Amino acid sequence: MTISKINSFAELRNHARTIGPKRVAVVMAEDDVALTAIDGAWKLGMAQPVLIGRAAAIRDRAATLGLGALLDGATIVDTDEPAAVGARMAGEGAVDVLLKGHLRTDQLLKGVLDKAAGLRTGRLLSDVLIYEDTLSGVRRLVAVTDGGLVVAPDLDHKRQIIHNAIDALRCLGFARPKIAVMSASEAVSEALPSTMDAAALTELGRKGEFGDAEVFGPLALDNALLPSAAEAKGITHPVAGHADCLIAPSIEAGNLLGKSIKYFSGSQCGHVVVGAKVPVLIPSRVESAEDKINSIAFGVIYASR
Numbered sequence: 001m002t003i004s005k006i007n008s009f010a011e012l013r014n015h016a017r018t019i020g021p022k023r024v025a026v027v028m029a030e031d032d033v034a035l036t037a038i039d040g041a042w043k044l045g046m047a048q049p050v051l052i053g054r055a056a057a058i059r060d061r062a063a064t065l066g067l068g069a070l071l072d073g074a075t076i077v078d079t080d081e082p083a084a085v086g087a088r089m090a091g092e093g094a095v096d097v098l099l100k101g102h103l104r105t106d107q108l109l110k111g112v113l114d115k116a117a118g119l120r121t122g123r124l125l126s127d128v129l130i131y132e133d134t135l136s137g138v139r140r141l142v143a144v145t146d147g148g149l150v151v152a153p154d155l156d157h158k159r160q161i162i163h164n165a166i167d168a169l170r171c172l173g174f175a176r177p178k179i180a181v182m183s184a185s186e187a188v189s190e191a192l193p194s195t196m197d198a199a200a201l202t203e204l205g206r207k208g209e210f211g212d213a214e215v216f217g218p219l220a221l222d223n224a225l226l227p228s229a230a231e232a233k234g235i236t237h238p239v240a241g242h243a244d245c246l247i248a249p250s251i252e253a254g255n256l257l258g259k260s261i262k263y264f265s266g267s268q269c270g271h272v273v274v275g276a277k278v279p280v281l282i283p284s285r286v287e288s289a290e291d292k293i294n295s296i297a298f299g300v301i302y303a304s305r
Contacts, residue, residue, distance in 0.1 A: 037292035083111030091118030147254025181217025194249035270294030
């Protein structure tokens with residue numbers, strides 16, 4: 001199904017409501033922010049809650065938060081091994097989306113990557129973050145990847161990260177995503193290996209590796225997002241100044257960029273891990289309930305692609 005391009009988190013949530021509810025499993029759900037977020041997503045009609053963890057602790061936290069109605073509407077799975085149980089349920093088709101609760105990302109991913117869970121697809125897992133960009137004067141969603149999973153991406157990792165990003169953007173209505181391969185400079189130089197990778201990925205795009213998408217780099221942050229900066233540097237490619245997605249040269253750059261967007265610009269965010277059988281949501285435990293609702297909406301849409 002072709003959808004109109006989603007340009008804001010309000011539109012993201014509205015679309016998730018039209019295609020939901022999806023069964024969203026909160027893994028180790030005895031967490032105040034995660035419970036508040038899944039309650040919000042449930043009330044919006046995008047999620048059917050499945051709360052996995054220590055049942056008594058989940059009920060206690062929900063009651064303290066005044067979420068008695070959520071307890072009545074949710075399925076509660078009592079277990080001391082929430083990551084393994086959640087991953088197995090996802091692999092069996094009992095839930096559609098996994099959301100990290102009060103555990104570390106590596107603990108959840110250990111369950112997801114366990115062959116017994118049946119969630120592996122042979123694809124690289126990468127995290128795609130979206131935020132609302134207003135630099136051009138028009139509100140639009142822009143993606144950043146990967147700032148959460150691929151520790152030292154080589155050229156092939158970056159190729160797969162781009163494929164994952166395109167997959168995620170298509171479900172948001174981006175018919176021909178503009179993918180900017182980032183570095184500290186737009187000039188290709190052997191002294192800066194990420195620029196060499198960017199040039200190689202641009203050539204792969206020219207040869208059709210990424211299908212109906214524009215992939216171009218290297219680009220620096222300003223000339224990826226600002227038409228005026230691209231014009232000042234004489235860069236005329238369609239991606240320059242109009243990027244829909246920023247491919248970070250390293251996990252450090254992606255993580256810092258994503259958190260800078262959140263804490264310096266004040267934008268909401270949402271993100272989804274792509275590459276497993278189901279979308280996996282790994283928001284930081286310090287992210288707000290609103291951000292986590294955005295991630296749930298993104299996951300619900302991606303699960304329905």
